[in-house]
Amino acid sequence: MMFRPAVGWRARVGILVIDKDTVPEVEFQAMAPPGVTVHAARFASPRQHGSGSYGDDPASTVAESPDIARGLDHLGRIGLDAITLCFVTGSFFGGLGFDDAFAAVASEKAHGCRVATAAGAVRAALAATGVRRPFFVAPPWFNDLIAQHALGYFRDAGLAPAGLVRYDLGPAWHDKEPWQVWDANGQQEVRADELYRQVRMLAPADADGVAVLGNGLLAADAIAPLEADLGVPVVTSNQAALWYSLRLGGVPALSEGYGRLFELPLATGTAAA
CATH class of the missing domain: 3.40.50.12500 (Rossmann fold)
Structure with a gap:
């Protein structure tokens, strides 16, 4: 059996x-x-x-x-x-x-x-949805070196990034280094509604999709509203x-x-x- x-x-x-x-x-x-x-x-x-x-x-x-x-x-x-x-x-x-x-x-x-x-799944998802010029959203605990390597990784995959922005946790976190944000559990302060607001405001007009990087960045509930309002696919890790x-x-x-x-x-x- x-x-x-x-x-x-x-x-x-x-x-x-x-x-x-x-x-x-x-x-x-x-x-x-x-x-x-x-x-x-x-x-x-x-x-x-x-x-x-x-x-x-x-x-x-x-x-x-x-x-x-x-x-x-x-x-x-x-x-x-x-x-x-x-x-x-x-x-x-x-x-x-x-x-x-x-x-x-x-x-x-x-x-x-x-x-x-x-x-690799994000790459496959961007290809499957036809996204070639994604706007990347990174966690606040990604330092400049990680962001640089992330953009290089996707450029090597044939994509043309429309830009990259880090999620902003707010003024109380601005004096902390990225690693300090992680160590202080900043990931638990992320809100999907605030992520929606920031991406909606900052996404460039020439982006044909949005890619949210980092498995620790709470984003699932923002996917459908962003797709509805921006008119482009939204992919999260x-x-x-x-x-x-x-x-x-x-x-x-x-x-x-x-x-x-x-x-x-x-x-x-x-x-x-």
């Missing part, structure tokens, strides 16, 4: 989440269609504080870091349809080759489960990662209220990111 899980009977997706981030589980579960469950493992950053280096083999360095390797092992043992690394900076610093290389190494550690990266995980699992499930990305046919964007 074929095994049919009672939990996640339609699809089960796994996510690897950095230790202090509370957002991915919340947004994945909120956007998940009926019958889809989300299972998380946490990890400490494999990158040294203040460094953008992962050595000569970034994909292996990240995949073989103790927490991530353990998480891949544990998640891989419970029969998931896909696992996503919610750590876009690994891709930004590792370059375009990081996504496929990490997925290959990580899949072996996850006992053959398919693995993707959130940044968690939305794209869930969408891509479902496609890897062959699930043609819609997630109503979270943007036109989920309205695409199953055949769109199923190639490896």
Whole structure:
């Protein structure tokens, strides 16, 4: 008799989440269609504080870091349809080759489960929605170096960024360095309505889409209002990662209220990111 899980009977997706981030589980579960469950493992950053280096083999360095390797092992043992690394900076610093290389190494550690990266999922989502000139929105804990590498990563993918802005937490946070914002749990001060307001005000007229970077930036509830008001696709890291995980699992499930990305046919964007 074929095994049919009672939990996640339609699809089960796994996510690897950095230790202090509370957002991915919340947004994945909120956007998940009926019958889809989300299972998380946490990890400490494999990158040294203040460094953008992962050595000569970034994909292996990240995949073989103790927490991530353990998480891949544990998640891989419970029969998931896909696992996503919610750590876009690994891709930004590792370059375009990081996504496929990490997925290959990580899949072996996850006992053959398919693995993707959130940044690769964003790329696939932008391609699937026809966005070529996205306006990027970054978290306030992204420093200039991360922002620079993020733009380089997407330019290397053939995109022409219309600009990048950091979400503004307000005057009380302006005297803090980006890493201090993260350490002070600034991610828990982000509001989807305020993100909507800032993007609505700042998005340039020549942008043909919006891309919200960072799995820790609460944005899911702003997707549909921004698409309605700006008239362009809106892609966020968690939305794209869930969408891509479902496609890897062959699930043609819609997630109503979270943007036109989920309205695409199953055949769109199923190639490896």
